[in-house]
Every structure is written in C-alpha cells, then in structure tokens.
Amino acid sequence: MKYETIINQPLIAAERFDLRPLRLSDSGLIALNAGDARVARSSSNIPHPLPPGTAEALIARAQADDRSEDIWAIDGTKSGGSEVMGLVSLMRVDDGQSEISYWVAPAYWNTGVASAAVETLLAANPHGASTIFASVFQDNAASARVLTNCGFRYLGDAEAFCVARGATVPTWTYSRKAK
Secondary structure (H helix, E strand, O other), X not given: OOEEEEOOEEEEEOOOOEEEEOOHHHHHHHHHHHOOHXXXXXXXXXXXXXXXXXXXXXXXXXHOOOOOEEEXXXXXXXXXXXXXXXXXXXXXXXXXXXXXXXXXOHXXXXXXXXXXXXXXXXXXXXXXXXXXXXXXXXXXXXXXXXXXXXXXXXXXXXXXXXXXXXXXXXXXXXXXXXX
C-alpha cells in the first residue's frame, strides 16, 4: 500500500480504488447515493429525504482540523468506477480505540467493494488503534457479513437510533484487534 498525506489525512491506495479524503466536488455523488432510502435506512445518521446542504456539511466536518472522525471516499476512478462508490470512516472513541463505519452506493452492492474498503482501511490503521469497533443494524445481514469476513468478532446486541427510520433499531456490535 502507498500512503500520501492530503488534508492532514492519508490517501490510501488499494488495487481497485483509492481511499481519499473528501473534497467539495464529491457533494453531488454523496447526496445522490446517501439520499437513496436504502442507504439512509442502513445508517444511523443519514436522514431521508436528504436535506439540501447535508453533503456539503459532511465534507466541511470531514475537512476540519479538529475533527474526531476521518472520512474517506471510496474512489474507483483508477479502475473505471465512480469517484464516490461509497464512504468509509474511522471515529476516535477512546485512547487506542476507533469505530469504523461505511456505506456503499447501491450500484456497487454485492461486488466486494465494502469488504475491500474495510480491509484496506484496517490494514492501513491510520489511527494506530489497537481495537476497532463496528455496529450494524440486525436487518442488514450484508453489512454483518462484511465485518465477519474482515475478521470482526461479535460482541453483543445493542440498539441505535436511525434518523431515516425515525426509530430505535436493534444492532449487532463487533470488534477486531489490530494486526
């Protein structure tokens, strides 16, 4: 893997795509894909319908120097894919611990993009975390498979509020020790 620092966040190269910091020009593709009800309902914090300016606000937060979460676009242009096939992020939750989250545009579902993006980010471990956590809604078996395929172990059940659903939804929580 090759690393290059941009906006105080590394660019992480993979075979099929690059994980790169967000840029303002991503706002249209982020809004298009995150605005899909299927994507929003699989995330705890994406509203549906997506209000105007939401993508731009996300990008501004992602570019802030004092952020606690690093967000990367899964940029597939090197292999003929979209500039934003999805997003993957790491949130600092405690000393040596981060939480990973991700979404993939429906056009790239069942193509291995999510698993490859998660594995790429875990291998790079830009936070230097000793433990990475993740949670998925229990009705999202595909995201649970991504995590278990990437070496995450089930920790237990919980629940999280889903903005798009306007309801609390049961979740599965996972963890993985850094290699």
